[in-house]
Amino acid sequence: MKEFDVLCIGNAIVDIFARCDEAFLTENGIIKGAMNLIDAERAELLYGRMGPAIEASGGSAGNTAAGVASFGGRSAFFGKVSNDHLGEIYTHDIRAQGVAFDTRPLPGEPPTARSMIFVTPDGERSMNTYLGACVELGPEDVEADKASAAKVTYFEGYLWDPPRAKEAIRLTAKHAHAAGREVSMTLSDPFCVDRYRDEFLDLMRSGTVDIVFANESELKSLYQTSSLDTGLELIRKDCRLAAVTRSELGSVIVRGEETVPVEAIGISELVDTTGAGDLYAAGFLHGYTTGRSLADCGKLGSLAAGLVIQQFGARPRQSLLEEAQQRGLA
Amino acid sequence: MKEFDVLCIGNAIVDIFARCDEAFLTENGIIKGAMNLIDAERAELLYGRMGPAIEASGGSAGNTAAGVASFGGRSAFFGKVSNDHLGEIYTHDIRAQGVAFDTRPLPGEPPTARSMIFVTPDGERSMNTYLGACVELGPEDVEADKASAAKVTYFEGYLWDPPRAKEAIRLTAKHAHAAGREVSMTLSDPFCVDRYRDEFLDLMRSGTVDIVFANESELKSLYQTSSLDTGLELIRKDCRLAAVTRSELGSVIVRGEETVPVEAIGISELVDTTGAGDLYAAGFLHGYTTGRSLADCGKLGSLAAGLVIQQFGARPRQSLLEEAQQRGLA
Numbered sequence: 298m299k300e301f302d303v304l305c306i307g308n309a310i311v312d313i314f315a316r317c318d319e320a321f322l323t324e325n326g327i328i329k330g331a332m333n334l335i336d337a338e339r340a341e342l343l344y345g346r347m348g349p350a351i352e353a354s355g356g357s358a359g360n361t362a363a364g365v366a367s368f369g370g371r372s373a374f375f376g377k378v379s380n381d382h383l384g385e386i387y388t389h390d391i392r393a394q395g396v397a398f399d400t401r402p403l404p405g406e407p408p409t410a411r412s413m414i415f416v417t418p419d420g421e422r423s424m425n426t427y428l429g430a431c432v433e434l435g436p437e438d439v440e441a442d443k444a445s446a447a448k449v450t451y452f453e454g455y456l457w458d459p460p461r462a463k464e465a466i467r468l469t470a471k472h473a474h475a476a477g478r479e480v481s482m483t484l485s486d487p488f489c490v491d492r493y494r495d496e497f498l499d500l501m502r503s504g505t506v507d508i509v510f511a512n513e514s515e516l517k518s519l520y521q522t523s524s525l526d527t528g529l530e531l532i533r534k535d536c537r538l539a540a541v542t543r544s545e546l547g548s549v550i551v552r553g554e555e556t557v558p559v560e561a562i563g564i565s566e567l568v569d570t571t572g573a574g575d576l577y578a579a580g581f582l583h584g585y586t587t588g589r590s591l592a593d594c595g596k597l598g599s600l601a602a603g604l605v606i607q608q609f610g611a612r613p614r615q616s617l618l619e620e621a622q623q624r625g626l627a
Numbered sequence: 628m629k630e631f632d633v634l635c636i637g638n639a640i641v642d643i644f645a646r647c648d649e650a651f652l653t654e655n656g657i658i659k660g661a662m663n664l665i666d667a668e669r670a671e672l673l674y675g676r677m678g679p680a681i682e683a684s685g686g687s688a689g690n691t692a693a694g695v696a697s698f699g700g701r702s703a704f705f706g707k708v709s710n711d712h713l714g715e716i717y718t719h720d721i722r723a724q725g726v727a728f729d730t731r732p733l734p735g736e737p738p739t740a741r742s743m744i745f746v747t748p749d750g751e752r753s754m755n756t757y758l759g760a761c762v763e764l765g766p767e768d769v770e771a772d773k774a775s776a777a778k779v780t781y782f783e784g785y786l787w788d789p790p791r792a793k794e795a796i797r798l799t800a801k802h803a804h805a806a807g808r809e810v811s812m813t814l815s816d817p818f819c820v821d822r823y824r825d826e827f828l829d830l831m832r833s834g835t836v837d838i839v840f841a842n843e844s845e846l847k848s849l850y851q852t853s854s855l856d857t858g859l860e861l862i863r864k865d866c867r868l869a870a871v872t873r874s875e876l877g878s879v880i881v882r883g884e885e886t887v888p889v890e891a892i893g894i895s896e897l898v899d900t901t902g903a904g905d906l907y908a909a910g911f912l913h914g915y916t917t918g919r920s921l922a923d924c925g926k927l928g929s930l931a932a933g934l935v936i937q938q939f940g941a942r943p944r945q946s947l948l949e950e951a952q953q954r955g956l957a
Binding site: 354 | 645646674677678679680681682683684693711712713716719720721723724938939940942944945
């Protein structure tokens with residue numbers, strides 16, 4: 298049986314990027330920096346108002362799977378596309394990156410998911426996601442062999458938005474734990490945490506999830522606190538390992554009594570923050586599944602995140618393995 | 628009647644970009660730096676071998692139309708897409724840039740054209756174009772009112788590849804000249820020049836084309852000479868005005884006895900040469916149609932070309948008007 302380092306599960310989304318000014322967000326009622334869920338009608342409306350765009354495969358956990366593969370790790374992905382042109386693009390891109398992706402596509406409607414991502418002059422991205430085919434992901438899409446064969450399974454909190462994906466997650470976690478593997482998740486977005494706070498806490502406290510990725514806002518939202526320290530003290534009790542990212546302030550990793558602060562890498566130009574958290578998780582999990590120290594896991598996360606925010610789009614265009622080698626991190 | 632500065636006519640193509648190494652080009656028989664025409668079968672084969680990609684609207688003259696609009700000029704475009712997802716993307720992007728685009732899409736097959744563009748580490752792009760719907764562009768697509776209402780009509784030499792586009796060009800030129808307007812073309816690619824040398828020379832010598840854009844290789848191919856000076860002496864006799872681009876050496880503009888050398892702008896990083904010639908033409912034509920000196924036209928061309936090669940993709944992501952203003956060129 299083929300072994301994997303990381304199995305990622307998430308909404309399979311093609312990103313549509315355009316720049317906009319701050320006023321555009323206000324005028325169109327888009328919450329800045331957040332993932333705004335939209336229906337087909339609003340998707341059409343916003344696309345009509347969107348400037349010239351570029352398309353690139355995205356989706357949080359899909360970006361992480363691509364990042365792990367770019368580091369030379371063995372990654373797999375579960376996610377639902379439809380049998381349409383965007384679905385072809387999504388499938389091509391993730392496979393071309395070396396990720397094992399075999400989830401059966403929907404034969405027809407709804408179409409492959411897309412997220413219109415508006416990037417403001419400060420580099421912040423505001424996402425508007427039409428979930429489309431993602432709503433059909435369910436436990437029948439769990440490939441038990443992959444769930445058992447991956448050192449770590451990683452899924453996105455966003456999967457609590459479609460109706461049956463959580464069943465797929467619980468089933469995958471069961472297979473993984475039965476095989477002695479670990480399960481991790483990202484809290485995804487502070488508003489997403491707000492929607493599913495109790496369920497996320499239950500995932501952690503019940504031991505369904507061993508490792509948690511969050512940014513500072515998501516952590517604070519989870520525990521409804523304005524204090525980072527309070528959040529860190531609480532999360533270190535609720536899960537085995539947590540990595541909390543803090544943008545240009547780097548990240549903090551906590552495991553039991555251990556606390557490991559990690560610096561961000563220096564960047565020359567902030568172009569687009571899309572994918573920063575996803576790529577941090579990719580670097581971290583690549584380090585973790587290859588037996589590196591927590592400090593090194595964090596450094597690999599910082600590297601991948603720092604590189605992806607200096608380009609348009611959420612997936613690395615360079616080899617992360619080579620970048621890590623050049624910095625003596627591989 | 629609405630007046631336009633520049634009417635552009637070209638193959639309406641969505642670009643699919645990926646990085647590759649030099650060996651990939653050799654192994655796949657792709658001529659480096661050129662536009663390689665491919666059929667549907669080879670398109671599928673190459674896509675299967677292509678790395679993770681990003682999609683963005685392109686096509687030479689479409690890029691020029693978008694560039695003129697980004698400078699604040701009034702531009703229009705004729706080109707053929709199909710009624711499919713790539714066609715929607717193409718139509719959205721060019722209209723969102725402010726370009727008037729009303730060519731009727733094909734109802735079905737062949738699909739909208741796409742070009743797989745492989746970018747090597749030196750920033751050079753090698754294009755592999757499946758023309759799809761573009762083969763259906765014909766004289767019935769000429770909107771006489773726009774042809775008469777544009778100060779300059781601009782078309783790409785690539786239009787000699789599909790079967791009936793040249794009829795559309797000749798008809799448009801007739802309308803334009805009848806209205807006292809000027810007609811310009813780009814020679815597009817040295818291999819394209821090789822395919823249609825006699826016809827291109829005839830367009831110039833018969834006065835169908837007044838203004839010619841070429842890079843140094845295309846000029847040399849046109850006159851089958853290895854000398855730039857020889858090429859410049861010949862082209863200044865064959866058309867009223869010519870601008871010859873020379874990559875980092877800038878450009879040379881010739882009109883009758885006049886010769887105007889123009890410098891390239893300094894760049895910090897060469898990312899992807901796609902669109903350099905198209906955006907040079909955009910800057911030049913924006914200057915030309917707003918009554919600027921030839922030196923200023925060349926500077927505006929250099930600016931737009933220099934900006935587009937510092938990013939992935941062939942269309943400007945920033946406002947060229949603002950960039951020109953910042954440099955005192957607007």
